[in-house]
Amino acid sequence: MKLKEFLSKWKEGIMTLPPEKQLEAKVNGIIGTIGGLILGFTVMVMRGMWYFIIAGIFIVFLQCIELISTKQQLENIKRINSNYVNLDGNVFSDIENNKAGAEK
16 A cells, blocks of 8 residues: 555545544543653652643643543533434424425
């Protein structure tokens, strides 16, 4: 597989990825980032570079806020998707029947 072919398939895959899967990947990325930051800060403290922790605390705080926001978005999308699954097809036919009845 050539690079151009790979990139076109990769782009196609990214474009067709459902929003729910995108948010799940984002949540996993944020969790990994927070874990990496905490590990990095631990090493900095052990080496005596504690003054970088001051800036790092704000970065971890912002990542936690982003994690909460993304989880809320993911829960809302899952709730909306479950509502669509619970609907039966008769809802749309009832709407069409009401339109047909109103036109008579």
